[in-house]
Amino acid sequence: MRFHAEPIEFTRQPGVGAPIWRGQTADREDWLRFAISVHRHAGRLCALWGSDERCSGGGFRVHAVFALDEGWPYLTLDLPADDPVYPDLSGIFAAANRMQRATYDLVGIRHDGEDRRPWLRHGGWPADWFPLRHDANHPPAHENLPSDYDFVQVGGEGAHEIPVGPIHAGIIEPGHFRFTVVGERVLRLEQRLGYQHKGIECRLASADFATGARLVGRVSGDSTVAFCWAYADALEAACGVTPPPRALALRALLLERERVANHLGDLGMLGNDAALAFGLSQFFRLKEDWVRLNAQVFGHRFLMDSIVPGGVAVDVEARHLAAIVTQCESIGRAVKELQRIYDEHSGLQDRFLTTGPIDARLVRELSLSGMAARAAGVLLDARCHRHGYAPPPPWNRLAVRPASDERGDVAARVAVRFAEIYESLRLIRLLAADMPAGEIRGTVEPVAGAAGVGIVEGWRGEVIVGVQLGADGKIARCHPHDPSWQAWPALEHAVLNDIVPDFPLINKSFNLSYSGQDI
């Protein structure tokens, strides 16, 4: 099929996962025109990465996943080995900027735009050495010196900079924030990330499926279920495997448990950052109860390694399902009571309301997805029916209700988290009550040279994993994409015009992943 009368022909990816269409081109003009057309139809740029195809007789390839109303077109552009340059998309989709720079740092193929600053490479390896090239071998000897970064300078009377990080004050991942302020008011925030870069994509190259699952499950520890599911979806689509219905239902149950765990923790932290320590104690108590049941039923507090290619690794007994349902009821009651306390607490609401706002226009401009987008009135949720879009199983039979809020501020992101907890608890009860019987795992036989993409609505937003298999049936290239790529720039906008002490609260209201972006 074709989208918007563009010349590129797309075919629907097989399998039961999210609706994805694959297309390819070698024409840079087509690539650019397709991106413009997606943008014109209010679509988004979801992920962008590069690969080295020279060992299979090609050149280089740049991959992009876009989103339209009906699903996700996945487009690749072949580039000649001697001239691996592709059109810059950052003028169309701002989200392309950092992804394109990371693509250069890792694969050495560049866009033709202006911003050539490195993103993931801080100085740990030479500028002319690219880790994801097949002939990269071991990095040459290189002294790891801290490098300068060309932050955008803001001039004017009274403007000064506050550098924060990479090590932050709390128990949190590292990243650098450069504030320009006048008095207390933030004029500009520029992030420099990449501190968590541990070369996961390089580790994934030539991994077998099981090893790949372990690695992808550790891209972002708080989203391990979402990443493992997207990875499994991608491999199952590539190899033509359909997981059994019980496995799909269990995956959904695991994903919703992950969502609830993270939302409970965030609601506690948000209370704490607005000086209501009561909230932290209460929500962290509930979260601890929640993850303890995870450990009891699934063998891991954060559900790591529960989802595997072909199905799930752990089955649940009837008594466990009963325990899960009982817990949903007690947690639901407790959260309702706490929400009343949060809603009525004037000091808390004073900090939450109108703080760190983003609007629907910015959400679209930045290709934002997930919880933060829904809190700004953009009703995107891969689990939910919407005009022209039908969610994949098991969501299609659950009638998932998306949570949303129009305000776009911290208060909205708090409200959406509350609403999503209730909805997830409802879904978990539904799934537990109507759990299909049967197998929990099929076998996935590698198909040499096959490729696939998986997309899952994680608790932050769209988690995407693209997989390409080599001639040996092992992973040749795997790219895990965290929704934080798109959301970090939104945070830069959200802090404008608020004061520096509001930053921790605004930052926590997004709670983005550093490791997921830095991979």
Added chain:
Amino acid sequence: MLSLLKRIAKTGIVTEPAPGTDDMRREIDRLQDEVLNILGRALTIREVDAGSCNACELEIHALNNPYYNLEGRGIKFVASPRHADMLLVTGPVTKNMENALKIAYECTPDPKLVVAVGDCGCGCGEIGRLFGPNYATVGPVEAVLPVDVKVPGCPPTPIALMQGILAAVRTR
């Protein structure tokens, strides 16, 4: 306000004096005394994430939930390494964090303790092997700093973390 106070009263004290068994309780009480004997005051920890996936951090956060109530035992997380007796470091140490980690260590006053956290930070187990040194990572914490105690696990449970922290105190 009334509902808030009611909630507090209804919750009561959930802190588990014994995370695990009674033996563990005695052990923790004893170690708490030991902390005070050795340091003459509470223990302060600066946590440094030098490259983790954030799962270790989630469990370190859990230490402050009312069940484990680490702060209630006189052990506190601080914002600056200059205020810390101990660095609690997760890994694998990335190239991009190597320098910052070294600076944090230099800023921590002597005598200082270093506890490496997680399979990646300790360089052990299957996950430690999968996240071994490569172009982007230096390796486990001990590749960069002298380590007193290792707390393996992917991620280690809050109880394992408590045991590791207390074991480190005992080494001095």
